Amino acid sequence: MGTQYFGIQQQLNDGIRGLHLNITQGATASDVSLCYPDCNAYNGGSLRDTLTIVKNWLDTNQRDVVTIFLESALLKASPAAVLKAFADSGADKYVLMGKPAAAWPSLESMIGNHTTLVVFSDDAGLVAANPKGYFIPHPNTVLRLDGPFTYGAEWTCGPWNRRYESILVIPHYIVQTATYNGATYNNMPYPFNLGTTNGYQFEFHAITCRGGQSIWINFMEVDYYSEGDVKTPTLKLNALPYPNDNVANFYPQFFDATVEVVGVSASPPTLLASVSRLAILAACLSLTLVFDALRI
DSSP states (O other), X not given: OOSOSSOHHHHHHTTOOEEEEXXXXXXXXXXXXXXXXXXXXXXXXXXXXXXXXXXXXXXHOTTOOEEEEEEXXXXXXXXXXXXXXXXXXXXXXXXXXXXXSSSXXXXXXXXXXXXXXXXXXXXXHHHHTOTTOOEXXXXXXXXXXXXXXXXXXXXXXXXXXXOSOOEEEEEEOEEEEEEETTEEEEEEEOOSSHHHHTTHHXXXXXXXXXXXXXXXXXXXXXXXXXXXXXXXXXXXXTTOOOTTOOGGGGSOOOSOOOOOBTTBOOOOOOHHHHHHHHHHHHHHHHOOOOOOBOOO
């Protein structure tokens, strides 16, 4: 069972910019499959085919940056097979080569250099066997907060022992124990109550954890993003206008809305009212959270 209702192409078109791919050895040692939690429960096809979709999308969306998190299964794919999937798909042409020694490059410089695909891996063997530096080590770079969660559990924001990690990932999804094809698995997706999970709880979880950590939110991992409403709070967290809206609608109004009546003069707003509006505007502008992408 997959954790999204839409495929990669539609996810990218919908604004998803982070893909969490569980990779495992395929039918042969030279194949890499996308399976969760294993290929008996769900086989999502080959890594090469998925990377081809990403590469083709980046060809026509050259001002967008996509991030891939590769998570290795118990039956690890060979590093040579993973590298071959990147080369055969053509996605390697866009990969940012390794974590920068100092600060991360700006998005504008990544776009200018056509390095708009960032790849993290939790497999030290894959990172070490990669001569071109495609894969950035996940443990040394990414602070992944507590999760996943069971239904009814409190959303938490630990751990609190950040050392040098510069990327913040918040898992926001619920799991269950379930049986697929005669086998029982833990940490399987929970496709229920999504209006609540992917609704106000999404925004509450993000804001609460941002308040407890010292770095901006980069990614929220979400199952079934198409259910509920994660788009509206995502726009709010990025201080972006809603669809069919524009930033001009958020400019401060320094005059009261009045209806002109013949023979009656309209009084200008008081200084106190204008100052209050400015204070509210300043408070709104100060709440800016950086949110990037969702979980596949």
